[in-house]
Amino acid sequence: MGSLAFSLRGSAAGFGIPVLLGRGSAYDGVMKTLGIVVGIVLALGIAGHVSGNQPDRDAVAAASEELGIAFGRQRIDVGEVTLNVVFAGPADGAPVVLLHGFPEFWYAWRGPAAVLARAGFRVIVPDQRGYNRSDKPAGTENYHLRHLVRDIEGLADALGYERISIGCQDMGSGVGWRFLMEHPDRVDRFAVVNAGHPVAWRTLGDGVESDISWYRTFIQLPWIPGFAARVNNWALLANSLRDTSAPGAFGEEEMDQLRSAWDRDGAIHTMGDWYRADFWDWERSDEEARIDRPVLILLSEYDAFIPPDAAHATRDWADEFTLIELGSGSHWVTAEEPERIGDLLTAFFGSVNGDHLQNDEKPTQISVSEE
Secondary structure, eight states: OHHHHHHHHHHGTTTTHHHHSSSHHHHHHHHHHHHHHHHHHHHHHHHHHHHHHOOOOOHHHHHHHHTTOEEEEEEEEESSEEEEEEEEEEETTTTTEEEETTTTOOOGGGGHHHHHHTOOOOEEEETTTSSSSSSSSSGGGGSHHHHHHHHHHHHHHHBBBBEEEEEETTHHHHHHHHHHHOOOEEEEEEEEEEEOOOHHHHHHHGGGGGGTTTHHHHTTTSSHHHHHHHHHHHHHHHHHHHHTTTSSOHHHHHHHHHHHHHGGHHHHHHHHHHHOOOOOOOOOOHHHHOOOHHHHEEEBOOOOOOOOOHHHHGGEEEEEEEEEEOOBBBBBBBSSSSHHHHHHHHHHSOOOTTBBGGGGOOOOOOOOOOO
């Protein structure tokens, strides 16, 4: 068995199979068969990869038509990168920044955003770095949480807002919580779907996600997840979304928008860099982690990815804390119940006022732009 293992190891250099079989018809037959198998695998791999190729789709126009709201889009330099940012609602409305998670993009918030815009808020929904039409810097280190937080700070600065309200979900919640802890003076109100205070997770122990974290381990592999995701027209991601959400939450039109976003400029790889980066490295005191701004958690009943424990434990870390148990919905409740989520956010964020502007400045008027 030792000699067999040695010969097989040698095959990496092209020697192992000849040593085992010897030159001749048997060896030639094996090599021919091996060549055919390798060729088939490569062909299937290429075909699967090509099947992920997508046309350019205009999610802004699609959302505007679907919801009867004038969404606009502009690329905004936020310091380190330029983000694609979508807007809705009056330019002088109180600003609400909505942060998406994986594997979505700004489009995930379109339903609640429309409700907020009709209520008079200025809704600001960026594609976060690495996603869809935003910049995708090379290198995993560029997706560390400190960079993602700076993006939101830079976005508020670029638009002239001293303070903003934040709504977030999934990986966007990590960005939102960190921004809130580092810049509490810049946040009016903070709302999050399902994800509790990050330090609350620590108090619950490492086993809280033991049964649902396998996919995070897979995504941390370099390149392989991105190539696997493309196979069969993005079946891996599409099936995951549909299997963990209510029927109809992700129709074919919604999936087509997502497929285009995943394919755009290799976004599927930089999206994964969020997981490969050292996403959370909070090294400050527990006292610095306490929140004195109003916090709302909307807790779905059937989240396959985030257990509810940390949401409940957040009351120990927030001075003004409201938890609303929805009694329905999944991890993707913004897609399943967009109007309900929008109504709850509207009530929480409160009435429109002008205290959010720096030096009585007015934010830039944004109109639909074509790319």
